Amino acid sequence: EDNAMPQAIPFPQLTPQEVVDFIPHGATVAFSGFSPAGSAKAVPLALADHAKSEHAVGRPYQIRVLTGASSGRCIDEELASALAIAWRAPYQGGKTLRRQINAQQVEYVDMHLSHVPQMAAWGFFGKIDLAVVEATEITADGRVYLTSSIGASPTYLQLADKVIIELNRHHSPRLRELADITVLPPPPHRNPIPIHDPMTRIGVPYAVVDPRKVIGVVATDAGDDVEDFSVAGEDVARIGAHVAQFLLQEWTMGRIPKTFLPLQAGVGNIANALMAALGQCADLPAFMMYSEVFQDALVPLMEQGRLLGASATSLTVTTPMLKRIIDHFDFYASRIVLRPQEISNHPGIIRRLGVISMNTAIEADLYGNVNSSHVYGMDIMNGIGGSGEFTRNGYLSIFMTPSTAKAGKVSAIVPMCPHIDNNEHSVQVVVTEQGLADLRGLGPLQRARVIIENCAHPAYRDYLHGYLAGARTGHIRHDLRRCFELHRNLLETGQMLPV
Amino acid sequence: EDNAMPQAIPFPQLTPQEVVDFIPHGATVAFSGFSPAGSAKAVPLALADHAKSEHAVGRPYQIRVLTGASSGRCIDEELASALAIAWRAPYQGGKTLRRQINAQQVEYVDMHLSHVPQMAAWGFFGKIDLAVVEATEITADGRVYLTSSIGASPTYLQLADKVIIELNRHHSPRLRELADITVLPPPPHRNPIPIHDPMTRIGVPYAVVDPRKVIGVVATDAGDDVEDFSVAGEDVARIGAHVAQFLLQEWTMGRIPKTFLPLQAGVGNIANALMAALGQCADLPAFMMYSEVFQDALVPLMEQGRLLGASATSLTVTTPMLKRIIDHFDFYASRIVLRPQEISNHPGIIRRLGVISMNTAIEADLYGNVNSSHVYGMDIMNGIGGSGEFTRNGYLSIFMTPSTAKAGKVSAIVPMCPHIDNNEHSVQVVVTEQGLADLRGLGPLQRARVIIENCAHPAYRDYLHGYLAGARTGHIRHDLRRCFELHRNLLETGQMLPV
Ligand SMILES: CC(C)(COP(=O)(O)OP(=O)(O)OC[C@H]1O[C@@H](n2cnc3c(N)ncnc32)[C@H](O)[C@@H]1OP(=O)(O)O)[C@@H](O)C(=O)NCCC(=O)NCCS
Ligand SMILES: CC(C)(COP(=O)(O)OP(=O)(O)OC[C@H]1O[C@@H](n2cnc3c(N)ncnc32)[C@H](O)[C@@H]1OP(=O)(O)O)[C@@H](O)C(=O)NCCC(=O)NCCS
Numbered sequence: 002e003d004n005a006m007p008q009a010i011p012f013p014q015l016t017p018q019e020v021v022d023f024i025p026h027g028a029t030v031a032f033s034g035f036s037p038a039g040s041a042k043a044v045p046l047a048l049a050d051h052a053k054s055e056h057a058v059g060r061p062y063q064i065r066v067l068t069g070a071s072s073g074r075c076i077d078e079e080l081a082s083a084l085a086i087a088w089r090a091p092y093q094g095g096k097t098l099r100r101q102i103n104a105q106q107v108e109y110v111d112m113h114l115s116h117v118p119q120m121a122a123w124g125f126f127g128k129i130d131l132a133v134v135e136a137t138e139i140t141a142d143g144r145v146y147l148t149s150s151i152g153a154s155p156t157y158l159q160l161a162d163k164v165i166i167e168l169n170r171h172h173s174p175r176l177r178e179l180a181d182i183t184v185l186p187p188p189p190h191r192n193p194i195p196i197h198d199p200m201t202r203i204g205v206p207y208a209v210v211d212p213r214k215v216i217g218v219v220a221t222d223a224g225d226d227v228e229d230f231s232v233a234g235e236d237v238a239r240i241g242a243h244v245a246q247f248l249l250q251e252w253t254m255g256r257i258p259k260t261f262l263p264l265q266a267g268v269g270n271i272a273n274a275l276m277a278a279l280g281q282c283a284d285l286p287a288f289m290m291y292s293e294v295f296q297d298a299l300v301p302l303m304e305q306g307r308l309l310g311a312s313a314t315s316l317t318v319t320t321p322m323l324k325r326i327i328d329h330f331d332f333y334a335s336r337i338v339l340r341p342q343e344i345s346n347h348p349g350i351i352r353r354l355g356v357i358s359m360n361t362a363i364e365a366d367l368y369g370n371v372n373s374s375h376v377y378g379m380d381i382m383n384g385i386g387g388s389g390e391f392t393r394n395g396y397l398s399i400f401m402t403p404s405t406a407k408a409g410k411v412s413a414i415v416p417m418c419p420h421i422d423n424n425e426h427s428v429q430v431v432v433t434e435q436g437l438a439d440l441r442g443l444g445p446l447q448r449a450r451v452i453i454e455n456c457a458h459p460a461y462r463d464y465l466h467g468y469l470a471g472a473r474t475g476h477i478r479h480d481l482r483r484c485f486e487l488h489r490n491l492l493e494t495g496q497m498l499p500v
Numbered sequence: 501e502d503n504a505m506p507q508a509i510p511f512p513q514l515t516p517q518e519v520v521d522f523i524p525h526g527a528t529v530a531f532s533g534f535s536p537a538g539s540a541k542a543v544p545l546a547l548a549d550h551a552k553s554e555h556a557v558g559r560p561y562q563i564r565v566l567t568g569a570s571s572g573r574c575i576d577e578e579l580a581s582a583l584a585i586a587w588r589a590p591y592q593g594g595k596t597l598r599r600q601i602n603a604q605q606v607e608y609v610d611m612h613l614s615h616v617p618q619m620a621a622w623g624f625f626g627k628i629d630l631a632v633v634e635a636t637e638i639t640a641d642g643r644v645y646l647t648s649s650i651g652a653s654p655t656y657l658q659l660a661d662k663v664i665i666e667l668n669r670h671h672s673p674r675l676r677e678l679a680d681i682t683v684l685p686p687p688p689h690r691n692p693i694p695i696h697d698p699m700t701r702i703g704v705p706y707a708v709v710d711p712r713k714v715i716g717v718v719a720t721d722a723g724d725d726v727e728d729f730s731v732a733g734e735d736v737a738r739i740g741a742h743v744a745q746f747l748l749q750e751w752t753m754g755r756i757p758k759t760f761l762p763l764q765a766g767v768g769n770i771a772n773a774l775m776a777a778l779g780q781c782a783d784l785p786a787f788m789m790y791s792e793v794f795q796d797a798l799v800p801l802m803e804q805g806r807l808l809g810a811s812a813t814s815l816t817v818t819t820p821m822l823k824r825i826i827d828h829f830d831f832y833a834s835r836i837v838l839r840p841q842e843i844s845n846h847p848g849i850i851r852r853l854g855v856i857s858m859n860t861a862i863e864a865d866l867y868g869n870v871n872s873s874h875v876y877g878m879d880i881m882n883g884i885g886g887s888g889e890f891t892r893n894g895y896l897s898i899f900m901t902p903s904t905a906k907a908g909k910v911s912a913i914v915p916m917c918p919h920i921d922n923n924e925h926s927v928q929v930v931v932t933e934q935g936l937a938d939l940r941g942l943g944p945l946q947r948a949r950v951i952i953e954n955c956a957h958p959a960y961r962d963y964l965h966g967y968l969a970g971a972r973t974g975h976i977r978h979d980l981r982r983c984f985e986l987h988r989n990l991l992e993t994g995q996m997l998p999v
Pocket of ligand 2: 882887
């Protein structure tokens with residue numbers, strides 16, 4: 002920034018290695034970051050090195066790690082690889098950490114994201130020893146200008162005994178123009194949160210810290226390293242087309258208000274591709290989003306005027322997309338708001354605005370229960386994330402998944418889900434490339450039939466109909482001997498149906 | 501009421517039999533009632549008779565039935581017995597209807613209660629042909645003074661094509677003083693709901709109907725017929741003591757604000773007994789409730805000054821308790837507010853106030869997933885009711901159940917729940933008469949151990965530890981061959997453990 006006033010940094014400058022001394026074995030550390038966006042980078046890497054040297058000389062070194070949600074390479078890969086994480090909450094997305102969690106080497110507490118700040122503030126996870134928060138600036142009076150995500154950082158800055166700021170030169174200081182930060186007061190006498198539109202701003206562009214707690218700042222220059230999305234296959238395009246057609250039909254029939262409703266889309270490849278598909282559906286009106294993560298696909302939609310405005314808690318975009326936003330910042334600054342996760346995912350606001358939620362399932366069962374987090378009900382993929390807060394409170398709650406995974410060896414429509422993140426009481430629509438099942442107002446048996454006919458892959462329909470026919474009668478039909486037969490086959494033979 | 505002005509009733513007076521003509525086979529009828537309290541009585545009985553005569557001459561006669569929640573004898577028993585219900589939502593509690601649902605003779609859609617009015621308003625269940633609403637008065641300009649529950653009646657009165665009012669002389673017209681009624685506007689541009697305390701009033705004491713839609717009024721004189729609670733056994737007293745001790749500890753440790761927080765308690769015998777136990781714990785401060793149903797146990801607590809005020813959607817009390825309230829109405833009128841279920845169960849308000857939710861489970865599994873609705877995952881008991889809205893959004897979410905049912909033949913702690921109403925991501929505390937498991941911040945395996953040790957009945961602990969030990973490693977340990985072994989044993993032999 003040519004026109005920026007060069008300023009003395011009002012806090013001691015430390016190297017990442019110097020910070021390590023403040024973090025003893027057993028400490029609870031809260032890092033900034035919601036997805037790779039805005040996550041602490043230099044300190045976790047130094048901690049990883051430190052852990053390795055401690056382990057090399059036979060000393061234990063592990064910490065308890067809190068973040069906003071998943072985190073970048075530095076925490077969920079590097080720090081994890083160093084075997085330095087004992088406990089992790091509330092969400093993760095790293096391959097290495099995932100492996101450790103599934104091997105029961107790391108305790109992982111997978112939680113609804115909007116509740117984390119309140120729980121942390123009231124000591125549900127114990128004391129937070131240190132917070133490490135990425136920012137573009139910290140002022141002498143303790144204003145902290147965050148980077149590409151807000152997440153739970155405003156709360157962690159208030160709670161932690163001590164604070165380190167990672168001053169990241171890579172990020173534009175203009176990112177602060179997107180931030181709308183407020184920390185909710187304690188219950189029970191709280192005023193309503195005065196947001197009545199996805200773009201309403203109610204706070205300030207900075208988080209606040211007591212400057213006496215700030216031990217120092219660490220200079221960094223690293224990007225967020227958001228992974229590129231895989232190119233959407235035909236299946237995903239079909240899912241997008243089914244959702245677009247459904248929303249159009251609902252809108253035309255008057256079951257969605259004429260002004261349309263704000264959309265939320267989940268994380269990952271499928272959600273990213275879905276948004277691209279919705280944007281291309283010219284018959285749908287231009288829309289707003291009230292969502293958790295702002296992903297790549299939204300950038301062109303905003304430029305085309307299809308996406309009018311978006312509220313999120315993180316700008317989880319690849320480096321070229323971030324550059325595109327920064328290069329046209331005057332355009333984006335009035336169209337994107339980044340909020341604390343307590344607000345972006347707040348059940349009351351989602352309910353009030355009438356958000357249409359669209360999340361991705363690993364699998365759905367015959368009755369509309371959805372598993373988004375645990376393969377076989379055992380192995381964590383990422384976590385429930387914000388899917389519960391959007392699904393439970395949305396005006397309409399949609400789940401999507403390709404009808405099969407692993408080259409057809411796995412059906413994403415199963416008799417019973419062995420883990421349930423969002424249940425039949427909350428899920429209203431299930432979509433695969435095969436079609437869409439509108440479950441509203443249907444009893445369980447009716448739901449099962451429409452899910453099999455509309456969503457299951459043809460190769461699995463006979464099996465699923467057979468399961469239903471052979472099951473014990475009840476409000477919900479099941480056969481407790483066979484309900485996990487497909488999953489057991491998969492575990493034992495590598496595919497769900499017998500060869 | 502001696503001092504009431506006798507008034508001409510401004511609408512045609514009909515007999516219940518005359519109303520039947522307005523309700524053809526296949527109609528969708530919305531009845532007032534949230535639990536037996538305030539439910540329509542005369543018209544459902546007449547419909548039951550009509551259905552029987554139609555069936556006797558070989559003509560089909562069945563209707564689709566909406567209510568606020570469960571309903572009294574007249575609907576879920578009598579109308580059901582006449583085989584006159586084809587479809588039922590959003591909750592039920594009758595033995596006859598339950599049997600029919602489990603035999604798959606009635607389609608039953610079991611839903612989160614606060615969402616029902618919005619879904620109905622936007623046509624998710626189709627058109628509502630007629631609403632039958634109990635009231636103490638209707639004015640010529642269409643103000644409808646409801647009786648002992650609000651439920652979804654204000655919305656049904658607005659939506660239905662035609663309306664019948666059951667004018668119930670049995671109920672005191674003073675009940676209106678408890679009512680605080682408002683119907684939420686459509687999304688997306690809604691203002692926040694300005695409730696910042698369980699007792700805040702934001703509406704008017706009456707529901708509103710377009711008088712041109714009112715076909716007539718039917719005079720009735722029947723009480724609500726709320727069933728008496730069974731006397732609480734020792735187990736339930738122990739559950740109450742564990743919860744009281746936990747809340748006291750949390751409050752003392754500063755993990756509950758000094759002002760304390762509003763409580764919610766579920767429906768049924770156990771919740772009723774729990775409230776009595778909490779009231780007797782003299783070390784706990786006097787408290788408020790922000791709950792769904794006001795049950796018997798709260799009456800003495802209010803008189804003793806232990807319960808300072810209560811917000812609910814229904815006054816589900818037995819006839820003697822209702823008399824006690826009416827006899828001291830000046831006292832109660834300033835301490836009880838009855839709201840529409842859209843507000844009493846609103847996720848945003850529950851979250852804002854920091855409600856401590858305490859609901860009853862049929863069973864809980866090793867990881868904190870809870871089944872409150874479906875025995876064996878198949879046979880409906882009642883439904884999820886409001887438990888999801890309170891659990892998901894509560895400041896603390898507690899589930900309680902005796903550790904065994906059916907004289908010890910059934911363990912309420914099982915390896916995996918075959919139906920999940922509230923999942924491990926939302927449930928924080930599980931309590932049985934054996935003890936309390938505080939699951940906050942624990943990974944799955946830690947949760948499993950504390951649930952077995954603190955909550956399971958000693959007769960089942962070895963089995964459960966053995967299950968865990970033999971299960972496949974993963975973030976969550978399970979054995980998909982054995983996870984429902986106990987349930988299968990129960991189905992096959994009448995008890996969970998082999999003899
Ligand atoms: C469900 C979720 C994993 C899907 O992610 P995605 O990137 O859109 O989907 P993909 O199809 O690429 O699947 C991801 C992986 O799951 C695997 N998978 C999908 N369905 C599967 C199934 N039924 N059984 C086994 N594996 C499955 C895929 O094969 C893929 O594995 P790979 O990485 O080894 O190739 C992801 O959306 C998620 O973590 N959701 C939970 C959190 C959430 O919903 N947040 C929203 C917040 S608002
Ligand atoms: C779960 C629920 C059924 C418990 O009701 P309760 O009256 O407190 O508990 P009881 O111990 O009397 O149990 C009710 C019945 O369930 C049976 N039961 C309980 N646990 C059981 C188990 N694990 N397996 C089989 N049956 C079980 C009891 O034996 C009893 O059966 P009976 O009527 O034939 O005697 C009831 O709270 C409910 O319907 N909850 C769901 C809705 C809800 O939570 N609403 C709260 C709204 S805010």
